[in-house]
Amino acid sequence: MKQYLGMLRLPNLLIVVLTQYLIRFCVIRPLLKSQGVELQLGELNFLLLVLATVLIAVAGYFINDFFDIEIDKINKPGKNIVNTKIKAAFLKNLYFIINIIAIVIGFYLGYLLGTFQLGFIFLLTAIMLWFYSAKYKRQFFMGNFAVAILSALVIFLPWLFEFISLRSNPDEFINAYRVLHKINIFIWSYALFAFLTSIIREILKDMEDLKGDKEFGCRTIPVVIGVFKTKFVVAFFILISIATLAYGQFFMFSENFHMLFWYFMIAVQPLFIYLFIKTIKAKTSEDFNFLSNTSKIIMLAGILSMQLLLVN
Numbered sequence: 001m002k003q004y005l006g007m008l009r010l011p012n013l014l015i016v017v018l019t020q021y022l023i024r025f026c027v028i029r030p031l032l033k034s035q036g037v038e039l040q041l042g043e044l045n046f047l048l049l050v051l052a053t054v055l056i057a058v059a060g061y062f063i064n065d066f067f068d069i070e071i072d073k074i075n076k077p078g079k080n081i082v083n084t085k086i087k088a089a090f091l092k093n094l095y096f097i098i099n100i101i102a103i104v105i106g107f108y109l110g111y112l113l114g115t116f117q118l119g120f121i122f123l124l125t126a127i128m129l130w131f132y133s134a135k136y137k138r139q140f141f142m143g144n145f146a147v148a149i150l151s152a153l154v155i156f157l158p159w160l161f162e163f164i165s166l167r168s169n170p171d172e173f174i175n176a177y178r179v180l181h182k183i184n185i186f187i188w189s190y191a192l193f194a195f196l197t198s199i200i201r202e203i204l205k206d207m208e209d210l211k212g213d214k215e216f217g218c219r220t221i222p223v224v225i226g227v228f229k230t231k232f233v234v235a236f237f238i239l240i241s242i243a244t245l246a247y248g249q250f251f252m253f254s255e256n257f258h259m260l261f262w263y264f265m266i267a268v269q270p271l272f273i274y275l276f277i278k279t280i281k282a283k284t285s286e287d288f289n290f291l292s293n294t295s296k297i298i299m300l301a302g303i304l305s306m307q308l309l310l311v312n
Helices: 002-008 010-033 043-067 069-075 088-112 116-134 142-167 170-208 210-215 221-225 227-254 258-281 285-311
Strands: none
Touching: 002 043, 010 043, 010 142, 010 170, 010 285, 043 069, 043 088, 043 116, 043 142, 069 210, 088 116, 116 142, 142 170, 170 210, 170 221, 170 227, 170 285, 210 221, 221 227, 227 258, 258 285
8 A cells, every 4th residue: 555655656746735725825815815805716616726736746656657667676676566566557547547637627727717728738737747757857957847847837826827817807806916916926936946946856866866767878967977066066056046045035024024034044044055065975875865855845844934924
């Protein structure tokens, strides 16, 4: 049972659900309510949006395991149960079924909101995850970039669907106009945070999986330029993250989001500094696994900061 649940990556799915609900109730709703505007996207429809996002992610994990059967025998022996406890053909069929359900939900929500094209977001995301697993993750930086984009998309979706709903109600849209810019700033900021931390984590995972990737001809960053140089690539992205976050903190302080400012100063920036130091010192696959998990903790810490917007 533990191995079957492992295929779902439940912690990652819970982070997706938590992220989208925090965006809705800690960022979007309070700022809209400051102008006397209620959320326009109904709770059931928002639940369907979250469900579609989670299903796309689950399908992505399944197809990734499908394509990584041989590589995982080296990188993660015993963890990938495809062709041992679950047939590859069954998993592939399950992948298509789950994606179809998610895409149908996406087009249904688009239809309800009068923008049918919204469904293509889920279709294109499913296609991107297929190509990521089949091709991009084995190419130089392409896989890292693709996952980072999709991580940022998780942040954008709640606001995109709420914005479309809001736009369909002209009176409420006019009332909310004053805070739209501020909502956009927070959404873009958290999306950038997710993008950068995802790139860091994905490169660290590539260093952890170097042995198997190298044997199967993958062209990941560590395979192409070596672990030593890749550590400095990761360090560069960590420094970019620290600098970007510092700039964001300046905005927080100037806009009187003091609790948020101090949270990032005390809880997140030190973690980035710790990650930077440990990355430079890391040598073994176990070290990079630990750093990969540390970067996930940083991402979670950043996401949880949204709650502090309620106390400002």
